[in-house]
Amino acid sequence: MGMLMGFAYITLKENVRRRSFYGVVLAYLLTLVFSRILTEFSLQDPSKVLLDFTHTFLTFLVFLSVLFITTDTFSKDIEKKGVYLILAKGVSRESYVLGRSFGLVVFSLVLVLILGTIFLFGSWLLNLLSLGVFRKEIHIGAGLLVLLSLWVKASLISLVVVFFSTFMSNFFLVFLASVVVLMAGSSIENLYYFVHLEEDRISPVIRYLITFMFYTLPSFSSHGPDVVLGIEGVDLDHFALDLLKAVLYGGFLVTIGSLIFRRREIA
């Protein structure tokens, strides 16, 4: 437990002091201001425009930050040999992968908490103060569930990067491979639901292939702004299943990554 806390401590300290971290927070604050301006051009549903825009940027900034920071953290550890000082202390390679993963999941939580708070309360405040009679009610409780869902997905992306970093040292290659998985995971999910809606019109081979990929690739869709606005109900069963899948997938990635890293030469 002390080891896990140690990794969480150093990962947080190292990453929250990056200039890019403050840049991301500032960029998101500017996005909120811009989204308010954007609502002026919407005649029918300004609350939805506001929430759609701020949520899309929240997801984009969280995913991008997690991808960049996780890749950079591992790349520095391996390429610059920061890992030597850790392994030399008797920390096993499996513990290193587990500890770093835990640290990065905690960092994702802090990132989602900071940006998510700005998203929820910023949108709530803008909605309340400036959208007048056209506004819809923002449900903070549902918003917290949306943030939880986003954190789970951000952590999963982090673990995908950890997995690739256990056998690749090049920053660009790890980043690229992780982006490919992220995009494939997001696309295959839409395809999966589409083929199940149109079962009769799609050949069984394609259907099985897409179903296979749906279960082998991680899923990155999270609850959207419609839940926050109450347009869509909170589907707790779907959320629980999604969470279970993310936990199992994350555990699988860390386990396989640890086994690979155990055999790796760190020259």
Add this chain to the structure above:
Amino acid sequence: MKDILLLKDIRKSFGGVEVLKGVSFSVRAGEVFGFVGPNGAGKSTTMKIIMDFIRPDSGEVYIFGRTNRDPSVRRRVGFLPEHPYFYTNVTGYEFLRFLKMTLSIPGEEFRRRVETYSRKLQIDWALGKKLSEYSKGMLQRFGLLQAVLSDPDLLILDEPMSGLDPIGRRLVADLILELKDRGKTVFFSTHILPDVERICDRSCLIIEGRITDIIEGEDLHRIEDIFMERVREIGVREVL
């Protein structure tokens, strides 16, 4: 005396080139052992094999009588790599706290060790600063501080004097001798021969991946002559 570190016929190749050609030697408990060789002789590769960062093609390494593949054996080892990399956004003290948490060092003991060793290495005033603000010499001394933090029985130091000014070299040499007086074993690589003469009990020469000599006693005072003689015999271009 008991062997603390034992290397048996270590061979290692990179891309078809044999870098280590059957390296064998042992380090006894309580001694300061110098590992001397010209650039590219295989010193750092040997260090990495001892620490299990890379695996030999053949041969075995034993630390405290146990295989070096067992990570728990490194709990009693302090290691300083040749060019230590530290996280740039954290302070020296925060990095040490990370090690404290990872190694489960009790709070009082941690404070005592940090205070004692940081003063000895004259780095105590800088522990609150970010590691990115440290000079090369400060990083080297900080590297030694993190290596002794766990109070190890065996210290493995890869070029500990590199990047240090004469004062820094003196501080590090004094600390090595003090640790020896406290019964610790120190194994360090270097190509600075006067340091070996001054602080080592024994040393070995490695040239082109082969151990050529184990030098001890009075012979340590003429290590430079022995070293140059071997280099001429073997004909290492980089040195000559």
